[in-house]
Structure formats: structure tokens, C-alpha cells
Amino acid sequence: MRLPDSLVKLRQKFFGDTVRTFGWMSLVLVVLLAIAPTKDYFADWHRYQRGYERLISKRSDAVTLRRHFEPGIQQIWLPELGVVDRCTTCHSALKEATLMDITAQPYRHHPDVPHKVEEFGCSMCHRGQGAATSVEEAHKSTLAWEEPILPAKYLESSCGQCHQQDLKGTPQLNLGRKMLAQYGCVHCHTIKRLDGTPLAATDDPPPLLHIADKTTREWIYAWLKDPQAYSSTATMPNFKLKDEEARDISTFLIASSTPASLKIMPASLDQSKKVKDDAALQTKAASLYGESFCASCHAVQNAAGNLVGGNLGPELTKVGSKVKPVWLQAWVRNPHDYDPATGMPHYRFSDREVGLLSGFLMGKTDSDLLANVHLDPATPEQIEHGKRLVNEYGCASCHVINGIKRPETFAPELTKIGSKPVNQLAFAPDVPHTLYDFIEAKIRQPRAFGPSLKMPQYNFTTAQVNGLVNALLSHSERALTMPATKTVPAPAVSHYEPAGKAGQLIKDLNCFSCHTMNGRGGDMAPDLTWEGSSVQRDWLVQFFRNPNTLRPALIRRMPKFNLTDAEIDTLTDYIMTVYQSPKIDRDSMPLAGYAPGQVELGKQLYYSKYGCQACHIIDTKQDKGYIGPTLTHVGSRLTAAWVYNWLKDPQALRPGTQEPKRNLSDDEARALTGFLMSQKGRETQEAKKR
Amino acid sequence: MKRTARIPILLAAAVSVSCSRQPKTFVLVPKPTAYGAAIVESSGGKQTAEVGTPLGQPVVVQVNDEQGNAVASALVIMRGPNGVAFDPAAGLSDSSGQFTTIVSLGTIPSRYQLTASITTKTGKAAELKIEEIALGYQEMVGSQLNDLHCARCHNQESTPERVSNYDNLEVKPHPFTEGDTLNKMSEADLTAIISHGGPALNKSPLMPPYGYTLSKSEIRALVAYIRIVSDPPYGAPGIVYAQK
Numbered sequence: 001m002r003l004p005d006s007l008v009k010l011r012q013k014f015f016g017d018t019v020r021t022f023g024w025m026s027l028v029l030v031v032l033l034a035i036a037p038t039k040d041y042f043a044d045w046h047r048y049q050r051g052y053e054r055l056i057s058k059r060s061d062a063v064t065l066r067r068h069f070e071p072g073i074q075q076i077w078l079p080e081l082g083v084v085d086r087c088t089t090c091h092s093a094l095k096e097a098t099l100m101d102i103t104a105q106p107y108r109h110h111p112d113v114p115h116k117v118e119e120f121g122c123s124m125c126h127r128g129q130g131a132a133t134s135v136e137e138a139h140k141s142t143l144a145w146e147e148p149i150l151p152a153k154y155l156e157s158s159c160g161q162c163h164q165q166d167l168k169g170t171p172q173l174n175l176g177r178k179m180l181a182q183y184g185c186v187h188c189h190t191i192k193r194l195d196g197t198p199l200a201a202t203d204d205p206p207p208l209l210h211i212a213d214k215t216t217r218e219w220i221y222a223w224l225k226d227p228q229a230y231s232s233t234a235t236m237p238n239f240k241l242k243d244e245e246a247r248d249i250s251t252f253l254i255a256s257s258t259p260a261s262l263k264i265m266p267a268s269l270d271q272s273k274k275v276k277d278d279a280a281l282q283t284k285a286a287s288l289y290g291e292s293f294c295a296s297c298h299a300v301q302n303a304a305g306n307l308v309g310g311n312l313g314p315e316l317t318k319v320g321s322k323v324k325p326v327w328l329q330a331w332v333r334n335p336h337d338y339d340p341a342t343g344m345p346h347y348r349f350s351d352r353e354v355g356l357l358s359g360f361l362m363g364k365t366d367s368d369l370l371a372n373v374h375l376d377p378a379t380p381e382q383i384e385h386g387k388r389l390v391n392e393y394g395c396a397s398c399h400v401i402n403g404i405k406r407p408e409t410f411a412p413e414l415t416k417i418g419s420k421p422v423n424q425l426a427f428a429p430d431v432p433h434t435l436y437d438f439i440e441a442k443i444r445q446p447r448a449f450g451p452s453l454k455m456p457q458y459n460f461t462t463a464q465v466n467g468l469v470n471a472l473l474s475h476s477e478r479a480l481t482m483p484a485t486k487t488v489p490a491p492a493v494s495h496y497e498p499a500g501k502a503g504q505l506i507k508d509l510n511c512f513s514c515h516t517m518n519g520r521g522g523d524m525a526p527d528l529t530w531e532g533s534s535v536q537r538d539w540l541v542q543f544f545r546n547p548n549t550l551r552p553a554l555i556r557r558m559p560k561f562n563l564t565d566a567e568i569d570t571l572t573d574y575i576m577t578v579y580q581s582p583k584i585d586r587d588s589m590p591l592a593g594y595a596p597g598q599v600e601l602g603k604q605l606y607y608s609k610y611g612c613q614a615c616h617i618i619d620t621k622q623d624k625g626y627i628g629p630t631l632t633h634v635g636s637r638l639t640a641a642w643v644y645n646w647l648k649d650p651q652a653l654r655p656g657t658q659e660p661k662r663n664l665s666d667d668e669a670r671a672l673t674g675f676l677m678s679q680k681g682r683e684t685q686e687a688k689k690r
Numbered sequence: 691m692k693r694t695a696r697i698p699i700l701l702a703a704a705v706s707v708s709c710s711r712q713p714k715t716f717v718l719v720p721k722p723t724a725y726g727a728a729i730v731e732s733s734g735g736k737q738t739a740e741v742g743t744p745l746g747q748p749v750v751v752q753v754n755d756e757q758g759n760a761v762a763s764a765l766v767i768m769r770g771p772n773g774v775a776f777d778p779a780a781g782l783s784d785s786s787g788q789f790t791t792i793v794s795l796g797t798i799p800s801r802y803q804l805t806a807s808i809t810t811k812t813g814k815a816a817e818l819k820i821e822e823i824a825l826g827y828q829e830m831v832g833s834q835l836n837d838l839h840c841a842r843c844h845n846q847e848s849t850p851e852r853v854s855n856y857d858n859l860e861v862k863p864h865p866f867t868e869g870d871t872l873n874k875m876s877e878a879d880l881t882a883i884i885s886h887g888g889p890a891l892n893k894s895p896l897m898p899p900y901g902y903t904l905s906k907s908e909i910r911a912l913v914a915y916i917r918i919v920s921d922p923p924y925g926a927p928g929i930v931y932a933q934k
Contacts, residue, residue, distance in 0.1 A: 103798050103800075108798075111799065111826045111827050111828060112827070112828050112907075112910070112914075113827050113828075114907070151742060152741050152742025152743075152797040153740075153742040153743045153794075155742075168831050168834050168835070169827055169830060169831045171740070171830070171834065172740070172743065462744045462792065463743070463744060463746070466743060466744075608895065609895060610895060610898070611888075611894065611895035611896040611897075611898065613896075614843065614855070614858075614859055614896035614897075614898070615855065624857075624858035624859075625855055625858050625859070626853070626855060626858065627842050627843070627855050651903060656838075658838060658839060658842075660839070660898045660899060660900050660902065660903040661902035661903045662898065662899065662902065663899075663902045
């Protein structure tokens with residue numbers, strides 16, 4: 001075949017004769033062939049590996065480091081977990097502890113974490129594109145790949161994919177998970193754990209069945225408009241309602257309310273009215289409020305504007321502007337009359353005490369709160385509109401309301417939110433296009449995503465938002481497909497119910513609000529699961545009559561419930577028989593009668609060898625430590641078998657307790673037990689003499 | 691150098707700046723209406739936080755004049771090492787002369803020195819150095835163990851929730867910030883005294899042993915925490931190799 005003349009001329013013009021053309025063409029071919037290796041040579045990973053070799057060559061342990069270093073593309077392949085990670089290609093120094101001082105990436109040493117990179121890979125925790133070998137592709141999502149690398153503040157979410165329980169190393173995740181249950185997120189959004197059980201809410205939104213007995217339409221209006229204006233710690237979010245929406249919802253709630261069976265005691269009401277203008281009564285009421293340890297659960301703002309008190313119950317700073325006096329005296333008398341499911345205990349207050357307390361609380365008002373609330377008389381249209389709004393905003397997801405059915409799936413399910421593809425998300429303007437930025441923005445400013453969205457506005461701090469994002473990111477597709485051997489289940493939820501008469505008393509006093517028994521209950525007060533093995537019956541009876549604190553440095557105390565002797569007997573009998581540890585034989589050691597030599601040895605061990613006085617007080621004149629409970633009466637409080645077993649291994653009896661295990665020999669533990677059991681306390685000894 | 695020769699250099703510099711990997715962020719600063727003479731810390735220094743997360747309390751600095759009175763509407767600019775974020779990074783002092791900012795530390799567990807600066811009337815800069823500590827995974831686990839087991843005695847400060855036991859002890863424990871003493875102790879010494887109690891190093895038995903309560907990795911985490919909060923900072927001895 002002959003080339004056209006024009007091409008031949010062109011060839012001759014550029015290359016001359018055929019041989020030269022051949023030479024040039026060969027050269028072009030060589031250059032073309034060289035493109036691939038050259039590209040490879042200038043690839044990111046190659047550059048970083050050369051950089052690493054330069055970096056280690058100057059160090060004193062260069063020989064060792066070079067021996068550890070493997071050039072070329074590295075890969076961690078874990079088919080079981082779906083991990084193909086080439087990150088170690090550039091991150092060469094992950095395991096080099098001697099390179100601790102290098103802070104420039106990609107040569108940083110990986111901090112000491114409980115998992116090995118060979119077993120879990122990198123993208124399991126950090127996300128990103130494990131298979132990529134260029135910086136851009138590995139860390140961002142530029143192509144069709146979806147997962148950008150997680151910022152440091154969201155790393156804990158990855159622990160939560162497998163670990164369903166709380167971990168020491170993941171405070172943010174623990175906080176976020178707690179908040180999902182505590183702030184009512186799971187009332188509207190279903191979030192399922194790996195085993196398919198939905199996360200349960202731990203908050204207790206009040207039922208609104210008898211709301212008209214409790215408060216006024218005006219207060220409901222003000223509350224709906226801005227719950228945090230009433231109480232800065234209110235967990236109810238702001239639904240950003242228009243004036244007429246708040247008006248109509250409050251009208252409907254009052255109209256739908258049915259009367260509760262409240263016990264009205266005129267004596268208490270009269271007393272309550274007197275408190276306002278009587279300084280002496282006010283002082284009495286304030287001290288009754290203090291003695292009843294209301295502040296263990298309820299906070300009140302002090303003059304400096306700081307909240308003082310616990311957060312189990314609602315803040316009481318402005319309670320007088322909220323509730324009706326008749327309702328309050330009935331509530332203080334027995335809260336179960338109004339709300340059988342409340343966590344507030346039934347104190348057995350006298351009529352006078354009820355009057356004093358309710359009068360004291362009615363005095364806590366804020367005149368500004370309802371100053372500008374003027375509502376027209378209710379109309380049937382308002383009620384009808386209010387009912388529609390209550391359904392639209394899903395109020396019944398949290399609150400029980402007459403005539404409204406609880407919506408089953410009100411908001412989107414979030415079980416797989418942690419791996420939701422970015423292309424399925426509708427971003428608000430100015431929100432970076434990543435999943436974690438989307439979730440963060442949605443929690444911070446839900447209404448920025450569209451005015452018709454119903455998600456309310458919360459007032460979270462940055463730390464709280466970070467916690468929530470961590471908790472939500474942990475609910476990923478990857479977590480759901482994880483092999484069961486790699487996951488750690490959450491501790492089982494206990495539905496323990498104490499039985500019989502004592503069970504009813506425990507429910508009435510709401511012991512579970514503060515104490516845990518058999519895995520159910522709060523953490524404000526000691527776990528009572530083994531209380532029957534631990535304490536002596538006489539002490540327990542005395543304690544119910546007059547609960548003195550055992551820990552001088554503690555603000556929160558057990559309140560006095562004014563129980564009758566019969567009630568105390570029922571409770572004590574139940575605790576002594578049922579709350580028994582199988583590990584402890586209460587009768588294996590005597591309560592008294594230890595040899596003086598043994599007691600003396602115990603005393604020496606206590607003060608000299610083990611320095612127990614650092615934390616405990618036995619001799620009130622010289623001992624000062626107050627981390628652990630005061631031991632002046634320990635011999636008449638605890639059983640010897642419990643003391644002995646506790647000394648041997650405190651964590652075995654109460655996991656997570658502060659007292660360290662000492663590895664005592666049996667003899668030492670017995671001597672210390674003898675010494676402690678001889679501490680009967682002065683009052684008891686005097687009582688015996690009499 | 692000829693004037694024409696400079697143009698390509700300037701061009702190259704401009705191109706390299708505009709194309710560099712890390713985009714420079716420019717902070718829009720408000721116009722100050724007053725100038726202070728000195729800047730002092732009000733609160734928020736020496737805090738610890740997990741890497742990449744905001745500090746628990748905001749950093750508050752105060753602008754004063756020569757007499758030590760607060761100056762309002764003076765411009766305060768915050769700067770920090772790579773990875774530190776301020777919200778806001780600059781602003782005017784309020785009516786009580788204070789400027790408040792929320793600080794998120796970087797991703798390397800270490801100390802971060804932040805600088806708060808103002809411009810005085812004469813145009814000079816006055817600076818204030820504030821130190822914050824970012825905790826890595828180990829240090830954070832250590833800090834939680836410290837809260838549970840150590841802080842009641844080793845921290846002199848009391849809070850309503852946690853009353854210090856320091857004053858009640860006959861032999862005073864060393865606060866973990868006491869670098870002058872603790873930096874002299876080796877890892878082995880610290881591990882020994884935590885595991886086996888004070889008597890392990892001939893010290894007071896009031897310090898109980900934690901070796902039966904904490905795991906080895908927990909004790910390592912605690913040592914890492916003690917090292918990172920110590921003041922003056924702890925310098926690791928590094929690896930010493932035999933000379934050739």
C-alpha cells in the first residue's frame with residue numbers, strides 16, 4: 001500500500017528518510033510506553049513512601065525502621081468485614097512507637113487503641129475509601145464514592161457500630177446515646193439496635209389527660225411559644241408555633257381535658273394561702289423543702305442565676321406561675337392520684353406539711369411570664385383547628401391526650417441513618433455536602449431545611465450536638481451487616497418488678513427513681529440488689545425512720561418518707577429476704593465477739609498498713625477522710641460476712657465502685673472485719689447500757 | 691535584578707499561593723472603636739478536651755487600659771496552631787471589656803498554645819498566651835479513670851459534685867499538674883506506685899494500690915494522662931541507643 005503523496009511529503013519534511021522516520025516513531029513509542037511507569041513514579045503514594053524513607057534515614061533507629069518498612073502498595077483485606085484498605089501504603093509509621101514525635105501526616109504514629117489494624121483495617125473506624133491510592137480519593141468523595149473520612153470529633157461513632165454498651169473511651173457517644181433516649185428523639189423516630197429491639201425513651205413526658213386541673217390555658221400558650229422561657233432546662237423543644245397555632249392548641253388541650261380525682265383538703269389549702277404573707281411560716285416551709293431533699297431532684301435558680309439542685313424532676317423556679325394551688329396540694333400529697341406513672345415518690349406528708357410546701361412553691365412566680373398573654377374566649381373553630389394541629393405536629397408521640405391516637409411512625413426511621421447515601425439527602429443552603437454535616441445541621445437548625453418541616457428546634461450545646469451526631473452515625477448499614485462475633489450487645493434491659501405488698505410500696509415510693517435493683521432503676525443512690533446481705537435489720541429499720549447520710553461530703557440525701565411502722569416492717573422484711581447475694585452467707589461470720597488480739601491487729605492494718613483513714617472516718621477526732629462512708633457505726637450497720645467479702649473484692653459486689661481491691665489475705669481480711677465490726681457507735685452502746 | 695525579570699517570579703508566587711492545597715482563610719474583622727493597653731485571661735485556660743472537640747468552657751479574655759480598667763469595643767484576635775478553630779476567631783470586647791470564644795483543639799494529643807492579641811493605641815501589639823490540652827484516646831481514658839479514682843485526693847479543687855479530700859490527708863498527695871516532681875518519675879515508677887500503692891516506692895500507705903482494680907492498659911492510660919497534664923510539660927526521654 002502506498003501512502004498518498006501529501007503524507008509522504010509531510011513525512012519527508014519532518015523526519016527525512018524512512019530509517020529516520022522509523023527511529024522517531026520508535027522514540028515516540030518508548031515515550032508512550034514510559035507514561036504508565038512515570039505516572040506511577042509520581043503517584044501520591046510513591047512520593048509519600050520516598051518521603052518516609054528520607055524521614056527515617058536521619059533517625060537513630062533508621063535500621064530498625066527501614067526493616068519494618070515495606071515499599072509498594074500495601075493492603076489489608078478482611079473479607080469477613082468487607083474491608084479492603086490500602087491506607088498503610090502512605091501511612092507507613094502507624095505502628096512505629098519511636099516516631100511519636102512526628103506530627104506531620106501521613107507519617108503519624110497511631111495512638112494506642114484496643115484494636116489492631118490487621119484485624120479491623122482503617123476504614124472500619126475512619127471511613128473514607130480504603131481501596132484508593134491517591135490522597136484526594138481516599139479522604140474525600142470526589143467520584144461516585146460516598147464516604148468521606150470522618151473528622152476526629154465523630155470517630156467515636158465507629159466504636160458504636162459494634163459496641164452497643166457504653167465504653168470508657170467514648171464519652172461523646174455515650175452522651176449522644178443517652179440523649180437519644182432522654183430528649184424524646186425516639187418518641188418520634190424509630191431507631192433499632194442490632195438485635196432488632198427499638199431504643200426506648202427514658203424521659204417521662206407528662207400525660208395531658210387532666211391538664212386543665214393542673215394549669216391554665218394562658219400558661220400552656222406561653223409554654224408552647226417558648227418552653228425554655230419558663231425553664232432553661234426544659235427538654236420540650238420549641239415548635240416555632242405561630243400565635244394562633246399556640247392559641248388553638250392550648251384551647252384544644254384545655255377543652256379535651258377530663259377532671260382527675262384529686263383529693264382536696266381545705267386545711268392544706270388554707271395553710272398554703274397563709275404561707276405567702278407569713279415570714280415565720282415561710283422559713284418553716286423552706287426548711288421543710290430542704291429536709292425533704294426536694295433539691296436532690298428539682299433545681300431552683302438562685303439569686304446569682306445559677307441552677308441549684310438535681311435534674312430528675314422539672315425545675316421549680318417559676319412553678320407558682322404554672323400550676324393551680326388545688327392541683328399542687330393534691331400533687332404534693334400523692335402524685336400518683338394525678339399521674340400513676342410519675343417518678344415522684346409519695347411522701348407521707350401531713351395536711352399541714354402539704355400546705356406549707358405547696359404555699360412555699362406557689363410563691364415561686366415570675367410576673368413577666370404571663371404578663372402579655374391575653375387569649376380570647378375559646379370557640380369551637382379554635383378547638384377543631386387545635387385538634388388538627390395536635391395531630392399534625394405529632395404531640396401524641398410523646399404525650400397522652402384525650403381523643404388523639406399515638407401516631408405509629410411519625411418521623412423517618414433512623415436505624416440506618418449512619419450510612420444514608422448523600423444523594424438521598426436534601427441539603428439546606430450553606431450546608432457542606434457530607435452526611436455528618438447534614439445530621440449536624442438538621443439537629444441545630446431543623447427548620448432551615450424547609451419551613452413546612454415539623455421537627456422542632458432544640459437548644460443543644462456544641463458538645464451535645466457532637467454527641468448526638470456520633471450516636472446517629474453509629475447506626476449504619478455496616479453495623480447491621482457485621483458478623484455477630486464482632487459485636488458486643490448492650491446490657492439487657494431489665495423489667496424487674498418487685499412482688500407483693502412490698503412491691504406496691506416500692507412503686508408508691510418510686511425507689512427506682514434513684515436506686516437500682518436487679519438491673520432496673522436510677523444511679524443517683526446506691527444499688528440495692530444485695531442490700532439484704534449487706535446491712536443489719538435493726539439498722540435498716542432505723543434508717544427508714546430517720547435516714548442519716550453515711551457520706552458527709554454528699555449533697556444528695558435519702559429523703560424521709562414518714563413511713564408507718566407497719567410499712568417499714570414490710571419493706572425491711574422484703575429487703576432482708578429478697579435482696580440477698582448468693583455469694584454471701586450472712587450467718588457465716590458473727591456480728592460481735594472477735595478476739596481482742598484480732599481487733600488490735602485489724603486496727604493496725606486499718607491505720608498503718610492499708611491507710612484506710614485516707615477515705616474513711618472511724619475516730620471522729622483524728623480521722624478526716626470523707627470519700628467513703630463514715631465507719632463510726634459500721635459494726636451495727638453492716639453484716640460481718642458482707643464486710644469480709646467487700647474487703648476481699650469490692651468490685652465483685654458492686655461493679656464500678658471507687659474502693660480499690662487490695663488483695664488481702666484471708667487472715668488480714670478477718671482481722672479487719674473484726675476491727676470494723678467492733679465499731680458499734682456511741683449511741684448504740686449507750687442505748688445498750690440503758 | 692531587572693524590573694521585567696520580577697514579573698514572572700511575582701506571577702509564580704501568586705499562582706502558587708492561589709493554588710496551594712490549604713486555602714487561606716481570611717477572617718472578617720469588625721472595626722474597633724477603642725484600643726486597650728493590655729490583655730489578660732479571665733477564664734478558660736488550662737482546660738482539657740478530647741482531640742477535635744470543643745473545650746467545655748469558653749475562653750474569656752479581658753482588654754484593659756493602662757490603669758487596669760476594662761476597655762469595651764477593642765478588637766481581639768485569636769490565633770492558634772494548625773487545626774485549632776475559634777468561634778469567633780476575632781471580635782470586639784463587650785461592655786465589661788471581655789471577649790468570649792469557643793475553642794476546638796486540633797487532632798494531635800498535646801498542648802496547644804493559643805494567642806490572643808490586641809493592638810494598642812500606639813499601634814503595637816499586646817499578646818496573651820493561653821495553654822489548652824487536647825487528649826488523645828489513651829489520655830482521655832486516663833482522664834476518666836482520674837475522675838473516678840484519683841481526683842478526689844490528687845485534685846485540691848472542690849466542686850459541689852466532688853468535694854476534695856486533699857486537705858484531710860496527713861501526707862499530701864502530688865497534684866498531677868505538679869510536673870517538677872512527677873516528671874522526674876519514670877514510667878516504671880508511676881506504674882509501680884499506681885499498681886502497688888505508696889509503699890512500693892517507700893511512700894505513704896494512704897495511696898492505695900490499684901493493680902487489682904485497674905487493668906494494665908488502664909494504668910498505661912492513666913500514666914499517659916498524668917504526663918500530658920503535667921506542668922511544666924513532660925519531655926519523653928526518647929530511645930537511647932548505644933554509640934557506635
